[in-house]
Amino acid sequence: MTRATYAELLNLLAGIALVAAVLTLWRRKLVAIVRLLAVQGAAVAATGLVIGIDRASVSAIVLATLAFALKAGVIPLVLLRLVRRGPDARETQPLVNVSASLVAAALLIALAFASTSAVVSLSSGPESRVIPLGFAIVLVGFFSLATRGKAPSQLVGFLLFENGVALVAVLAAAGVSVVVELGVALDVLLAVLVLQVLTARMQDKFGSLDLDQLQELHD
C-alpha cells in the first residue's frame, strides 16, 4: 500500500479507537459500553495488523491477530457475561455527569495533543503522528476508570487505558517484540478473569456492584 494510504489508514483506525473511547463516556447502558470496548479493541488490534502488513513481518501479523481475538472477542465476552448476571447492573452511575465528563474528555484530548507534540517531532514516520491519538485514549481511559461508579464500567475504563497503552507501544516501536506483547496480553487476561471473579463475589455479597458500598467495609 502507498505511504499516503498507510498513513490515512493508521489515522482512521486510531481515530475510531478514540471515538469509541469517548462514546463509552456517553452511553449509559453497560452492554453498549462493553460493545464499544470490543470495537475499540478491534481498532487497536487492526492498527497492529496494518503496521505488520506494511513491514511484512509475520510475527507482527500473528500477534495482531491474537490481540484481535483477545481484545475484541474474549475479554468483551467475559465482561458481557459479568454484566448480564446482576439485575441492577444495567446502567452506569458516573460520579461526574455525562456532559461534564464529555467536556473533560475534550480537554484531556487537547492536553494529550499538547503534551505529546515533542514526541511527535522526534521521528518522521507516519506512526509517530498517530501517537497523540493513542495517548488521548490513555487519558480518557484513566478518566473513565477514576469517575465511574459501578465495577464493570471501571473495568472497562481500565481496559480502555490498557488498549491505549498498547496502541502507543505499537506505534512507538512500530512492532513490539512478540514476547513482550504476549506477556502483557496474558497479564491483562488474568487481571480480567480475577476481577470478574471478585466482582461476582461482590455482587453476591452486597447485592449490587456499587463501588461506594465498598466504603462500608471500612467501617
Add this chain to the structure above:
Amino acid sequence: MSVTRAAVPILQVVLVVVAGPLLIGVIRKVRARLEGRVGAPIHQPLRDLRKLLTKERLLPEHASWVFALAPAVLVSSAVATAALVPLVSTVSPFAHVSDLVTITALLLLGTVALALGALDPGTAFGGMGSSREMTIAALTEPTLLLSIAAISILAGTTNLPAVVASTLHRPEAVISIGYLLAIVALAIATLAESARLPVDNPNTHLELTMVHEAMVLEYAGPDLALVESGSSIRLAIFLGLLANLLVPWGIATTPSVARLALGTLAFVGKISLLAILLGVFEVFTAKIRLFRVPELLALSLVLSFLAVIIAVVHR
C-alpha cells in the same frame, strides 16, 4: 458577469422553495411505507402550503409586530442562505461572500426570530417551545462553528465554494478521520437545528413533547405557510450542505446551462437520497428525553473539537 452566472442564486432559491416541502413529503412517505401504511403523496406538503395561503390571516390579540414579522424574517434569512450556499454550482455572484460563519449566523437569525415570535402571544406552550429551542440552539452553536473550523482548516479556507471545489479536486481527502468526524458532528447538529428525531419529533401531537411545533402553535394561514416553508428550506439547505461537503460530484463549476442542469439533477438526487436515509433513520429512532439532549450535543461538541485538533495537527 454572464446571465447564467447571475441566474444561479435565483435558481437555487426557487429550487429549495419547491424542493423543501417535497423533501418533507419524501421523508413522510418513506416512514409511512416502512410502517406499513400507504402514506400521503410526496407533493402533499406543497398542497398544504397552497391551501394555507388561501386562508384568512389571524393575529392573536395580545401579540405585537414581533409575532407578525417573525415568519417573514425566518423565510428571508433562509432564502438568503439558500442563495449563498453552493447547492447547484460553485460559481455565483455571491461566491466571495459565501462564508461558513456567515451562514451559521443567518440561520441563527431565523431561529431567534421564531423564538421571539413564539413568546409574543403569551401562551405557555409558546414559552416552553421557545425556551427549549433556545437551549438546543445555544448548545448547537459550538458544534456548528467547530465543525466549520475543522473543515476550513483542512481545506485552507472558510469560503464555502472554495471548500467544495477543493473536495472536488481531491475526493480522497474526505476519508480522513478529521473530516469524517466534522461531518458526523455537523449531521448531529443538523438533526438538532432542523428539529428532527432524536432531538425533536416533528409529527408529535402531544404538546409537552414538542420543541419546534410548540413555537408555531399560534400561527395560522399564510403565516403558518411561511413558517412551514422556512423550516423546510432550512432542512433542504442543511442536507444540501452535508451532501456537497461529502460528495460534491455533479456540482457545476462553470456557469454553462448544461452544467447547471446537471448540477440541479445531482443536487435533487443527493438530497432525495439523504431524505430517504433520514426517513429510515427516523423509523428506527425514538426521541430522547429533553434533558438528555444536552448530552448528545456535548458528544457532538467533543467530536467536532476532536476534528479540529486532528485537522490542526495533521496539516
Add this chain to the structure above:
Amino acid sequence: MSFAEISLVAALATGAAAIAAALAIGEPRRRTLLTGVLTAGCGAGGLLAAMGVLATGRPVEAEFPHLLPFAGLSFRLDAFGAVFVLVAGGGASAAALYGISYTRDHLSGRSFQALVPAFVLTLLLVPAANSMSTFLMLWELMAVTSLLLVLAEQRRSPNAREAAMWYGVMTHLGFIALLLMFSLLAAHAADGSFAAIRHTSSTMAPALRSLVFLLALVGFGSKAGMVPLHAWLPRAHPEAPSHVSALMSAVMVNLGIYGLVRVGFGLLGGGPSWWWLVLLALGAVSALFGILHALASTDLKRMLAYSTTENMGLVLVGVAAAGLFTSTGHPVLAAAALGAVLLHVINHAAFKGLLFLAAGSVVRGTGERDLDQLGGLMRRMPVTGAMFTLGAVAITALPPLNGFMSEWLLLQSLIHGAQSHVVAVAVAVPVAIAVLALTTGLTAATFVKATGTGFLALPRTRAAEDAEESPRSMLLGMGVLAGACVFLAIAVGVLAGGLARAIAAVGGVTSPAPFRVHGTTVSLPWQIVGTSVVLGVAVVVGVVAISVALRVLPRGARRRRTENWGCGRTQQTARMEYTASSFAEPLVRVFDDVLHPELDIDVTHREESQYYVESISLQRGIKDAFEERVYRPVLGGVAAWGRWARQIQNGSVHRYLAYGFVALVLLLVAIR
C-alpha cells in the same frame, strides 16, 4: 491648529462650561437642560477630535510641565487612543441627551449634574495621557467621579451603598496595582513619560517584565470586569442611574482594554506566549461566567452588567490571540485579531449603551427592574421596545446589525490562527473558538429571554400595565445609539483605514490593514474570504417584500385580531406566560455544576394540623461562585488578620511609647 486639536479644545471647553452651568444655574429644569446639552456638545467634540486623528493618523500633543508638582501633565492622543475617545464621545453625547429628562425629577441636584460632565471629561482624557502621573491622576479622578455617581441614588436604593463600597475598594486595589506597575516601569526609565518607558522597557529583565504584565492584568483587568476581579461590576453598574450605567458599561470598561493593550503591546512591546495564554484563559472564563450569570439573572440591569463581563471577556480573548500571533510570528493574523478587538469595542459601546438606556427607560416607566414583573411593554412603550429589540439583535451578533461584523472578524482570525505550527497556539485556539461559539449561543438565549419576557405578551403586574413611554430627550439619546448601531453595520468600511492607523499606533504589532473593504464587501487580507453588508440589507428587504406580498393574497389584505388558540382553552391571562426564570431553567439545569443554583422551600403549616398547609414560599438564587470560593475566604482571612493585629492596640500608653522608642532605635541602627 488642526481640526482634531480644535475639536478637542472645544470639547474640553464645553465640558468645563457644563460643570460651571451645573454649579451656577439655580432653576433645576434649566440646569438639567443646559448641562445636558453642553455635555452632549463635549461628547460630540471628543467624537470629532477622535475622527480627525483617525482620519489622518497624526497625533494631538500637549505638554503642561508646571501644572502638577514634580511631573507635570503630558498628553498625546494618537490613533489608538482616538478609538477609545471616539467611543467615549459618542456614548457621552447619547447619555447626556438621555439624561436631560431622565434626571429631571430627582437627580437634578447641583453636585450630580456637575459630576456627570466631570466624569465625561476624564473618560475623554485618559486615552490621551502620555505620562505616568497624568495617567494615574486621570484614572483616579475617573474612579472617584464614577464612585460618587454610583452613590447618587442611595436614598432610593438600599444596595447602592454596598455596591459603592465594593466598587471603591476594588477600583483602588486596581489602582495600587497600576501604581506599582508604573513605578516599576518608570524606575527603569529616564522619567515617567510613556516615550521614555517605551524606550527602555526592552532592556528590563524578563522576570520584571512578566511582573509588570501581571500587575497590568490585575489593574486593568479589574476595570474591565475580568474574572476573578469582577465582583464590583454586577453590583455597581445596576445601582448607578441608567445613563451613568451606560457610560460605565459601554465606555469605562473599555479603558481597561485600552490600558492592557497599551502596556502589553505598546510599552512592553509584546512578550512570551505564556502571558497571552494566561490572558486567553482568563478571558475565556470571564466570557463563559458572565454569560451564564446573565442567563440566570432576572434583574434587567444586572443581566446587562454580566453581559458586559462576557463581552469584555471576548475582547480579552481577542487581545490574547493577537498577542499569541505576534509572539509566534503571524503579524497579519495579529493585526486582524486586534482589528476585531477594536471593532468589537466600538460595537459593544453602541449596543450596550443602547441596551442600558432602554433598560433605564423601562425602570423609569414602570418602576420595576425585575423581568418577572414586567411584560407587554411593547404596546405601552413601543419606541423603547423597538430600541431594546434592536440592541438585543445587535448584541447577539446577528446580521444585519453591527455585532456580526466584529464577531466574524474575530472568528476568522482565530480559525486561521489554528493552523499555526506552534503547539500552544494550535491547542489554545480551538478552545477559544469553542468558548466564543458557546457564548454566542448563550447570548442569543439570554436576550431572547430578556426581550421576550420583558416586552412581549401580557403585562404581569400592575406596574407593567401602567407603563408610560419615556420623554423625548430619552428617546433621542437612544435613537442616537441605535443610529450608531445601524451606521456601524452598514458603513463598517469607513472604519477600515482608521483601525489600521490605530493598530499601527500601538506599536509591537507591525502589519498592514486588519481587513480590506471593496465597496460593500469586507474581506481579509490573506485570502478571498469576505462578508458583505449586502446580505443583511437583503434580509431586511426580503422581510419587507414578504410582508407586502402577503397583502396581495386573496384574503391577506387585513389581519383579524382573535383570541389565542392556546391548545383549545380560553381566557389568556398573564399567569400562563413563561417568566424569565422559567425560560432560562433548562439551560441553567445543563450548567448547574457551574452555577450551583440554590433552592429554598419554606412550608408553613396551619396551627390546627400538620396536614394543612398555610403557605409555601420558594426562593431560588444563584450565588457567584468566585465570591463564595475566593472572595469569602480572602475577606475572612483579612478580617482574621485584622482581629489578630488588634492586639497591638491594648490601650496601654507605655506600650505605645515603647513602639515609638523601638522604631527610633531601629532607624538609627539602619542608617548607620
